[in-house]
Amino acid sequence: MRRRHHPARDESGTIRPLPAIKAFLLCLLLGGTAVGYVAQKNKIYELGAQITLREECLRQLQKENKARASHLGRLQMPQVIAMRVRELNLGLQPPQPGQVVWLPEPETPSPTNGAPPLQMVQQ
Secondary structure (H helix, E strand, O other), X not given: XXXXXXXXXXXXXOEOHHHHHHHHHHHHHHHHXXXXXXXXXXXXHHHXXXXXXHHHHHHHHHHHHHHHHHHHHHHOOHHHHHHHHHHHOXXXXXXXXXXXXOOOOXXXXXXXXXXXXXXXXXX
């Protein structure tokens, strides 16, 4: 009876380690790739959740900012300021006509040497 040939053994019957090592490395490579893939998918999911959370926070902050800007606009109205001055009894009153200094509007500057202004030359 003839002995069947086993691919992991040579003619003398000793076991060759190379095919087993190749199979082990191939399984290690595939397993490592699968684990890396799952880890990356989890990271993408976590980053997506963070983006969603931060976008919601941004919307809330923008809403608060808009409300505060509106409130500031109301506080800066002259009527509200006058009412607030009366409430706090600050003793402020409009200035007397002699306390106001009116400044004339400045004239457009004229060239110092009397020459006409330079004009751009198109090429």
